[in-house]
Amino acid sequence: NFMLTQPHSVSESPGKTVIISCTRSSGSIASNYVQWYQQRPGSAPTTVIYEDNQRPSGVPDRFSGSIDSSSNSASLTISGLKTEDEADYYCQSYDSSIHWVFGGGTKLTVL
């Protein structure tokens, strides 16, 4: 079994770049794909990154994903921040024993 740990909150100014981390507690981060979901207040989640670094159609290229085996973590990078990016972001991965696992979520404030 493993957990995905995210910072509770991050904040940055419009136009800047923010990186949200997601650290896997045990097992390799590379053993299963990592996805990232955006959830604006009062709305359902939407997928912004799938399979570690792929963007669904319609998601701007300001959003990018990566994994780092040395730190056993995944990262979501949002560049050129806009006020509309203010939301909760969740990482998620899979394990054959505990199945689909979410990180605790990170609240992004764009101020």
Next chain:
Amino acid sequence: QVQLVESGGGVVQPGGSLRLSCAASGFMFSSYGMHWVRQAPGKGLEWVAFIRYDGSNKYYADSVKGRFTISRDNSKNTLYLQMNSLRAEDTAVYYCAKFASDGFDIWGQGTMVTVSS
């Protein structure tokens, strides 16, 4: 367009039952596995259950195993979640989501379930 629409939420007493539905459109429903994911008020996302495209395999989170049953009717493009022996801690918005790779790609808008006396 691809769409998932949940229904069936409401207020139920502890120990009661409820059945949620998720109507799918815009894609070949019978070719994809489907999930239920929930979110308690003010909390994060929690995966609840998964069913393969043909209903042959089902998986559950430990927190709902033995109380919830996921099923589907491919002729009606509809996913279900039968929830029995409901507890206060089952209070949440329940989302259906389409399977993709190791995660989810399309989400419904959610339906609220409140377990309270």
